[in-house]
Every structure is written in structure tokens, then in C-alpha cells.
Amino acid sequence: MESTPTLITVAWLAGAILSLGMILTFIRLVAGPTLADRVVAMDALATMVIGVLVLTSIVTGTALLLDIALAIALVVFLGTIAMATTIERGVFK
Amino acid sequence: MTWVIGGCLVIGAFLMFLTGLGLVRMPDIFIRMHAATKSASLGVALLLLAAALFFQEAMVVTKAVVTIAFIFLTAPVAASLLGRAAYARRTPLWEHSVMDEGRDHIAIRTEARPDQVERTSQDT
Numbered sequence: 001m002e003s004t005p006t007l008i009t010v011a012w013l014a015g016a017i018l019s020l021g022m023i024l025t026f027i028r029l030v031a032g033p034t035l036a037d038r039v040v041a042m043d044a045l046a047t048m049v050i051g052v053l054v055l056t057s058i059v060t061g062t063a064l065l066l067d068i069a070l071a072i073a074l075v076v077f078l079g080t081i082a083m084a085t086t087i088e089r090g091v092f093k
Numbered sequence: 094m095t096w097v098i099g100g101c102l103v104i105g106a107f108l109m110f111l112t113g114l115g116l117v118r119m120p121d122i123f124i125r126m127h128a129a130t131k132s133a134s135l136g137v138a139l140l141l142l143a144a145a146l147f148f149q150e151a152m153v154v155t156k157a158v159v160t161i162a163f164i165f166l167t168a169p170v171a172a173s174l175l176g177r178a179a180y181a182r183r184t185p186l187w188e189h190s191v192m193d194e195g196r197d198h199i200a201i202r203t204e205a206r207p208d209q210v211e212r213t214s215q216d217t
Contacts (some may be wrong), residue, residue: 003147006095007095007099007147010098010099010103011099011102013103013106014102014103014105014106014140015106017103017106017107017109017110018106018109018110020110020113021106021109021110021111021112021113021114022109022113023113024110024113024114024116024117025112025113025117027117028113028116028117028125032124034147034179034184036122036175036179036182036184037125037179039123039175040116040119040122040126040129040172040175041116041129041173042176043129043130043133043168043172044112044113044116044129045138045170047109047133047134047164048109048112048113048133048134048137050137050140050160050164051105051106051136051137051140051176052107053145054137054140054141054144055102055106055140056099057144058098058102058143058144058147061173063148063150063152065148066133066141066144066156066157066160067156068152069141069160070156070159070160070163070217073160073163073164073167074163076142077163077170077171078169079134080171080174080175080178081170081171081174083169083172083175084174084175084177084178085176085178087178087179087182088178088181088182088202090182090202
């Protein structure tokens, strides 16, 4: 399916809403009182980056970006697991 | 079809906005995790569904389904481990919490952090 101008406009609107969510998540990433808060915010932020990649792939018609989305999903899961282990061992506050 | 794809995009993006709002507004880390994990998973699933409907090729649909399945499998596991770690390190609950079910099931770990012991006595 070709990307019509209407769909591109809707995708930009979705991108604007998504950017607001990313800004709010970034506030929690900076201000989170504990390390676990920051890890949760980082996880949510990575999920939103996957969303941005999907929106970009729809706007530009590049299906290849979905590979990168899958790779980010894989890497972020490992990172969150590693940070959970680190928090439980009490290396950082 | 354009409107189905556009609706999926806008609803998915709005769910992710709700993720950010919940992360900022919710009072403690366990409630924040509840907001972050579920709505972010559903939001990215809707966006990937929109991509699958948009391209309508076998490879793209497979990749989208695999990514959705992976996120739905791993997001609860990651949130569970992280919440367990935060609870074991005695992260304080919200002061209006009515239930503390982890008290009988999750061991509090304080051994590697000498300064954490004082916090434990203050919190409980």
C-alpha cells in the first residue's frame, strides 16, 4: 500500500503524541528517586523508540526499519534483566 | 484501510503518551511499573499492527508478529524481576498502600549495603 498524504499527516500526529509521552518519560528518567525508577523509565523509553521507528517506516515506506525495532526489543530486555540483577545485589542505590 | 491504519497509529501513540503520564504522576515505583509495562506493550503492539496492515507483505507481517510476541513475552518478565529487586532492596511503598503481599514471599536483602539497614528500620 502506498502512503497517502492523509496517512502521512496522521502518522505525524501520532508522532507528536508519542513525543509528548517521551518527554514525560524523560522527566521520570532524570528525576527518579531510585535506580529502579530510572530503569523502568529507560525500558518505557526504548519501547517508545520502537514506536518511533515504526512510524518512520510508515512515513518513508522503508520496511527495513522493523528489523532494527526487533533488535532494540531484544537488547533492551537483556539490559533490564541485567539492571534488575544489579539492583538486587545492591551494587548501586 | 487508511483509516484503520491511522486509527491504530493514533491509539497506539496515545497509549504510549499515557505511559509517560503514568510514569510522571503515579506515586511509587510498583504502581509506576504497572502503568509503564502494560500500556507501553499494548501501544507498541498497535503500532506494529498498523505497520503490518500498511505494508501487507509476508516478511513485514512476520516481523511485526514476532516483535509483538517477543514484547508481550518479555515485558512482564522484566517488570516482575525489576519489581522483585526493588522490593528486596526495600524501596518504600506509597503511604496509602493497603496491601503488602510481598512481605511473606520476597526476602529482604540488606547484606551488601551497610547503610541500607538503617533505612529498613525507618521504613517499617
